[in-house]
Amino acid sequence: MRPRHAATALATTAALVLAAPIADAAPHHGRTYYVDCSATATGDGSRQHPWTTLTEADSRTYGPGDHLLFKRGATCTGSLIPRGSGSISAPFTIADYGNATARARIDGAGAQDVVLLANTQYVHVTGLELTNPARPGGIRNGIRLRLTDYGTAHGFELDHLYIHDVRGGDFKELGGSSAVQITVEGTAKASSYDGLDIHHNRIEDVDREGIYFKSTFSKRDLVGEQQDPAAFPGPWTPSTHVRVHHNTLTNLAGDGIKLDTTSGARVDHNRVDGFQLRSPSANAGVWTFNTDATTIEYNEVSGGGNTHDGMSFDADGASRGTVFQYNHSHDNKGGFLLICPYSGAKTLDTVARYNISANDGARLVQNCAGPILNTLIYNNTFRNDASTTPVHLVQDDTGNPATTRHELVLRDNLFVSEGSGGYAFKNPTAGLLLDHNLVHGVTLDRPNPGGSSADPLLRADFRLVQGSPALAAGAVVADNGGRDYFGTPVSATAAPNIGAYAGRGLDPGRR
Numbered sequence: 001m002r003p004r005h006a007a008t009a010l011a012t013t014a015a016l017v018l019a020a021p022i023a024d025a026a027p028h029h030g031r032t033y034y035v036d037c038s039a040t041a042t043g044d045g046s047r048q049h050p051w052t053t054l055t056e057a058d059s060r061t062y063g064p065g066d067h068l069l070f071k072r073g074a075t076c077t078g079s080l081i082p083r084g085s086g087s088i089s090a091p092f093t094i095a096d097y098g099n100a101t102a103r104a105r106i107d108g109a110g111a112q113d114v115v116l117l118a119n120t121q122y123v124h125v126t127g128l129e130l131t132n133p134a135r136p137g138g139i140r141n142g143i144r145l146r147l148t149d150y151g152t153a154h155g156f157e158l159d160h161l162y163i164h165d166v167r168g169g170d171f172k173e174l175g176g177s178s179a180v181q182i183t184v185e186g187t188a189k190a191s192s193y194d195g196l197d198i199h200h201n202r203i204e205d206v207d208r209e210g211i212y213f214k215s216t217f218s219k220r221d222l223v224g225e226q227q228d229p230a231a232f233p234g235p236w237t238p239s240t241h242v243r244v245h246h247n248t249l250t251n252l253a254g255d256g257i258k259l260d261t262t263s264g265a266r267v268d269h270n271r272v273d274g275f276q277l278r279s280p281s282a283n284a285g286v287w288t289f290n291t292d293a294t295t296i297e298y299n300e301v302s303g304g305g306n307t308h309d310g311m312s313f314d315a316d317g318a319s320r321g322t323v324f325q326y327n328h329s330h331d332n333k334g335g336f337l338l339i340c341p342y343s344g345a346k347t348l349d350t351v352a353r354y355n356i357s358a359n360d361g362a363r364l365v366q367n368c369a370g371p372i373l374n375t376l377i378y379n380n381t382f383r384n385d386a387s388t389t390p391v392h393l394v395q396d397d398t399g400n401p402a403t404t405r406h407e408l409v410l411r412d413n414l415f416v417s418e419g420s421g422g423y424a425f426k427n428p429t430a431g432l433l434l435d436h437n438l439v440h441g442v443t444l445d446r447p448n449p450g451g452s453s454a455d456p457l458l459r460a461d462f463r464l465v466q467g468s469p470a471l472a473a474g475a476v477v478a479d480n481g482g483r484d485y486f487g488t489p490v491s492a493t494a495a496p497n498i499g500a501y502a503g504r505g506l507d508p509g510r511r
Contacts, residue, residue, distance in 0.1 A: 030065020030090060033057070034097065037076035047097075054078045054106070065090035070128060073100030079111040086122030091155060096127040103162060108132035108140070112176060114166075115143040122155035129162045136167030136207070139176035147193070149186035157197045164204040170279050171208070172254065174216070178209035179249075184239070184261070190217045192261070193239040201247045208254035208279050210272070211244060215261035223290050224344020224370075226317035238263035238292065245269050253278035256285040256301065263292040267299065274303035276310045276334070284338060285329075287314030293321040300328045307362045310334020313352070317345030317370065324351070326485055330358040335391075336382070339408075341370030348373035353477075354485045354500045356462050357382045363392035364415075367408065378411040378477050379484070381462050381500040386419030393439070394425050396432055409433045412474035414499030416458055417441030436475040438498045450475060456499070457508065466505035470498035 034043075034050035035057050042056070043049030051057055054076050057068060062084035070076065086092035094115075096104040106128060108114035114130040117123055130142040142163035147153055158180065168177020174185060180198060184191045192215070203210050217234030218227070242265040249256050249272045256272035259265050267286055276283040285301035288294045296313065304310035312329035315322040317340065329336050336357040341347040347370065357364060357380065364382055384391055393415060396408075408431060418441060425432075425445060436450035443453070450473075457468040463486070464470055474496040483489055484502035496502060 030067070032067040032069060033060065034069050034071070035076065036071040036074050038071065038074040054080050058082060062092045064092065064122070067093045067095065069095055069097040070104035070106070071100070072096050072098040072104050073102040075105040075107055077107050077109045079108060079113055079116060080106055081113075081116045081118070083120075085120045086124075086155070088122060088155060091122040091124045091157070093124045093126070094128070095125075103127065103129035105129040105131065108134070110134035110138070110140070112139050113141045113144045116146060117144070117156075118146045119148060119150045119153075121153040124157040125161065126157070126159050127161070131163070131165045133165040133167045137169045139171055140166050140168030140207075141176045141181045142166050142179040142206070144176070144178075144181040144183065145193070147184045147186070147191040149189040150191045151189055152192055152194050155195045156193065159197070159199045159201065161201045163201065163206070166206045168207050170254070170281060172212075172281060174214050177207060178212040179203040179206045180211040181209070182213045182239075184215035184217055186216060187234055190234055190237040192217065192237045193242065195241045196239060196243070198244045199246050203247065203249040205251045206253065208252070209258065210249040210252050210255060210275070211247070211257045212255065213239070213258060213260040213262065215239070218261040218290050220290070220318065222318035222320065222346050224317070224341075224346070226341065226343045226345035227290075236261065236290070240264055242266070243268075247271070250274050251277065254281065254283040255287065258287050258289065259291050259294060260289045261291065262294065265291065265294045267294065267296045270299045272299065272301045275305065276308070277305040282309045284309055284314040285312040285332070287316055287338075288319040288322050289316040290318040291320070291322065294319070294323070296322065296324045297326045302329070302331045304332030304334045307334045309338050309366070310362070311338045311366070312336055312360070314338040314340060315347050315350045317341040317343075317347060319347050319350065321349045322351070323353075324355060325353050325481060327355045329355065329360055331360070333361045335363045335366060336360045337365045337377070338368070339366070339372050339375060340368035341372065342368050343370070346371045346373060347375075350375045352377045353379050353481055354483075355380045356485055356500050359384055359388045361388045361391060363395035365393070366395040367397055369397050373407050375408045376411070376477070377409065378413060379474070379480070379496065379498070379500055381414045381458070381485075383416040383458065383462070384418065388419070391417070392425065394432060396425065407431060409435065410437055411435040411477060412496060412498050413437045414456055414458070414470055415439045416456060436473070436498065438470050438473070458499075459506065462499075463501045463503065464497060464499070464505055465508040468505055471505050472497060474498045
């Protein structure tokens with residue numbers, strides 16, 4: 001992404017919360033504690049006599065197998081900051097109880113965090129409603145995971161949460177503001193997460209981030225000075241076994257989902273609808289920064305609110321080996337894909353394949369000024385109607401190709417422009433190569449060997465009909481992923497179709 005703020009400093013608005021060692025001499029067999037903030041008489045944490053405040057819930061040190069349950073239909077106010085940890089076989093679980101239709105609700109009332117899990121591990125949070133609308137404009141989060149000089153923390157699961165109306169300021173940094181904030185802080189002991197599963201959450205009306213990662217242990221040559229090395233000085237220590245999936249995020253001021261300092265993460269089956277709606281900074285739907293081997297697949301991203309940046313997807317600085325596949329992008333004012341290193345950073349080995357883009361505006365692909373190495377964009381289908389033209393097929397901001405190494409190949413892609421203006425290039429450099437693309441609705445101003453401008457006979461569902469000039473007209477791509485957007489197998493040796501559909505030509509009269 002483009003620069004948003006001055007160098008980020010460590011968050012200082014909350015005191016460091018350390019997980020105290022489990023005090024009980026006897027081993028934990030797991031106890032259950034109940035909280036009902038609608039009750040009037042202070043209790044002992046039993047179901048018959050529940051605690052009535054978050055302060056009481058925070059006073060206990062929890063251990064393996066313990067459950068902290070909040071009554072459905074009741075609202076607690078303030079911050080939940082529990083101490084203690086679970087174990088690999090018996091996590092500490094925070095959930096709900098009771099038969100009320102309404103969820104158990106915690107209202108942060110303007111605190112930095114509704115729920116803060118600090119220097120802990122093996123914790124499962126599920127089923128709660130979290131909101132934080134009071135005193136808007138400060139640093140605000142729904143739920144924050146925080147490590148400070150901890151080492152490796154294992155075993156987190158955040159699922160089936162409803163997080164909404166988190167009214168933070170335009171802070172894109174350690175500490176906030178997000179629905180879900182995953183942070184690693186400190187400088188003395190390299191820290192990271194191993195095992196983090198964020199799934200089936202509903203996130204609505206958040207200023208500014210949906211799901212956001214950040215770590216101070218993120219310094220490596222690839223990142224250059226795209227982030228301040230003084231503020232993020234620790235050696236690159238990625239979080240591992242991270243999966244973000246089946247979440248729904250709507251009406252976000254800034255980004256949808258942003259990964260930072262992870263290795264091997266998977267982001268899949270998420271729905272992001274409405275991002276970059278209220279932030280003056282640059283934002284994207286789903287993006288990576290300073291990551292290795294990220295797979296972003298089966299997501300639907302729409303409603304990018306403006307062109308700064310406003311794309312569905314972004315492989316940002318120091319992103320290595322990011323794969324975007326089988327995604328549906330549509331109606332984003334900023335476009336489909338950004339590749340964006342600068343200030344000494346590099347982005348390399350990016351693949352975008354078998355995605356569908358419909359009515360994405362401004363530019364479909366944009367490159368920033370830094371080195372973009374070994375980037376392959378192939379077998380995607382782009383279609384724009386008259387309401388979204390003119391559109392730049394590629395906005396190439398890499399600068400002078402004689403001094404900037406630039407490797408970007410567009411192969412076997414299908415572009416259909418149904419309006420006037422059509423596709424074009426902005427600032428194209430010699431490092432941008434086209435091969436076997438079908439571009440219909442505009443005359444290209446650069447070579448496209450093996451390509452075509454004929455009508456591809458593209459159906460409304462993005463499949464091809466019999467007689468389409470895109471059938472078996474592409475060039476073979478090694479390691480092509482094995483299947484198309486629709487799940488159809490893709491041959492490793494036969495000439496593929498152009499575009500995201502690899503099947504046979506269909507009857508034009510059927511849908």
